[in-house]
Amino acid sequence: MLRRLPTNPAEVFRASARTRAAVRCATWLRLWDRPLQDVATDLEEMRFIDMAYWFYKSARPIIRAEKNVSEVLFLRDKSAVKLPEKFRSVASMTLSASGDLIQADGLECSKDFLFENVASALFDADISFANYESPVAEEEVVRKAIGDGRTAMMCCSFAQYAALTGHRGKHFTVLNAANNHILDLGTEGVEATRRAMTQTGVIDIGTPRHPGEYGRANILARNQIKIGFISATFGLNANQLTGGETFRVHAAKLLSRHVPTDLALLKKQIEDCKKQGCDFVIASIHWGYEFEFFPRYRQIETAHSLIEEGVDLILGHHPHVIQPLEYYRTKRDPDRIGVIAYSLGSLTWGWYTAPHLVLSMVLNIKLSKGSKNGARRTYIESIKPIPVFRSIFCDGGTPLMRLEKLEDHLDECASSPPAARIGRMKEYVDLVSGKPDKQILSRGHAAAAGESSARTVIGTLAAGACREPAVWCR
Structure with a gap:
């Protein structure tokens, strides 16, 4: 059929x-x-x-930004990321960072195939990071929870976990588990997920094992550089941790409509990093508004505050679409550029095929530790954003998923059936980079005179996002 x-x-x-x-x-x-x-x-x-x-x-993803957002985000580009003059480097390390890893029915069939064309970008770094968003359970538990697939629950079997988190013997180094789906299977799902990560040598962050770990950072060292990971999620999908269980997930009111942004939990973890002598602090933050290509101004203010508190890199996830990278020069250290990835998108998710949903971003980052004028510092030496997308097709009636680098397919824009789909993804990348091209501007939805080109309304994209070529399985 x-x-x-x-x-x-x-x-x-x-x-x-x-x-x-x-x-x-x-x-x-x-x-x-x-x-x-x-x-x-x-x-x-x-x-x-x-x-x-x-x-x-x-x-119909939201492709316009709130007032003043674009002007702040695009104040500087990645050319600002470089080592300061008179900096003497003594050690370096590499980091890869990506967004959501989410289950899809039958994804286990894509094991050792899913990451085939992006494995070097993900797994060749000294530390590889992603947000893991599908609690693990036995297969019958997963079937019962998901039912006919028309549920918002995102749990997966151990076989799907294996497909999501590794490739031919290599695995992600660090996986964030503090997200809104971590309690979809209750605390039992949290425990099972952590056990799966421990068995595969993955460091899980955001889900403390006991009350003494709550508010503490996860610390790991590579190449003489000590990295502190801190984490928080904006919510838990209305699931509640009560009594003596409240320590189990790093959750905070980051975007509540009722109360101001609460940064106490994240600040506590930053202080822990400082006490433990971390050279570099990375914040994994699960937040934002789904299907919107720009963060809200409230998030920008929060991100800047965290950078000034001591965070050096923010890795955001949850919106399921990519959002801009901001290169923020700090007040605490004029030589330091804090990089803020508001949303890296979703590496995997269901069998959805629209361009705004299959597109995500991988960051390849190089850190350098050294000194300037006798002061020890660790800076981001270079950063390379790599747009990737999910290629979804069928093999003998079985849906398969494989990640591709967008740059490897740009020639298809003029010569093959997926031209519109590839072209649309490239336009989304240009949008969040602050440089929509002339073709977009000519579609009759340009912003008012005097408005930044980065806030241009790409009406054709929004209106047509749900009319993509269908993928069919027999």
């Missing part, structure tokens, strides 16, 4: 008649072309309008 793989989550999850009507109205009137204000991103705080907005943008 011929089966069409879904383009986006709105085609899979059941929405009420009222929600569908609201989405149709918003689409017709273009009500949500800009980010909706006073909107919840934490499931625990969501109202009807928040859910309707979620369904809307899952198919």
Whole structure:
């Protein structure tokens, strides 16, 4: 039987008649072309309008930024990232960073195939990082939890875990588990996930083993450079940790609509890094607004605050689309450029095929430790963003997933059937890089005179995001 793989989550999850009507109205009137204000991103705080907005943008991603956001984000580009003059380097190490690893039904069939074309970018670094978002359980538990696949739960079997986290004997070094899905299978799922990571030699962050680890950083050293990892998630999908279990996940009110941003947990971990003499601090933050290509101004203020507190690199995840990299020169050290990746997108997720959902970003970063004027410092020496995308196709009726480097397929824009899809992904990359090209600007949706080109409205992209060539399986 011929089966069409879904383009986006709105085609899979059941929405009420009222929600569908609201989405149709918003689409017709273009009500949500800009980010909706006073909107919840934490499931625990969501109202009807928040859910309707979620369904809307899952198919029609938000490609405009809040006022003043682009001007701040694109103040500097990656050319600002370099070692300062008179800096004497004595050691260096490399880091790869990527976004969400999320289950898909049958993903185990893609083991040792999924990362085939991006393995060097991910696994050849001294430390490789990703956000792991599918608690592990026995296969029958997973089947019962997911049911017919029309659920927001993101749990997976041990076979799927193996496909998601390694390639031909190599594994991610560090996986963040502090995210909104970590409690989808309760505390038993947290424990099983940690056991799987321990068995495969992966360092898990964000899920303390006992109360004494809560608010502590994870420390590891490579090539004489001591790295401190800190972590937090904005929410837990309305799941609750009660009584003596509250230590199990690093969760904080980072984007609540009701209370100010709470940075106490992250600041406590930063202080732990300082006490343990870390050379470099990396913050893994699960936050943001799904299907929006720009962070909110509130996030920018939070990120800058964390950098000034002592964080050197922020790795963001959750929105399922890529967002800009910001190169922020710190006040605490005029030579230091703090890099903020607001969202690296999702490396894997379901069998969704829309360009905004299959596109993600891998960062290859080189750190250098040394001294300047007698002071010991560790800086980012270089950074290379690598856009990648999920290629989804069928082999004998079995869906397969493989990650590809976008740069390896740009020639297809003029010569093959996937031309529109590849071209659209390239336009998204240009959008979050602050340089939408002339073709985009000519589509009749340019921003008002005097507005930054990085905030240009790419209306054709938004309107057509859910009309991509379908992927079919027999």
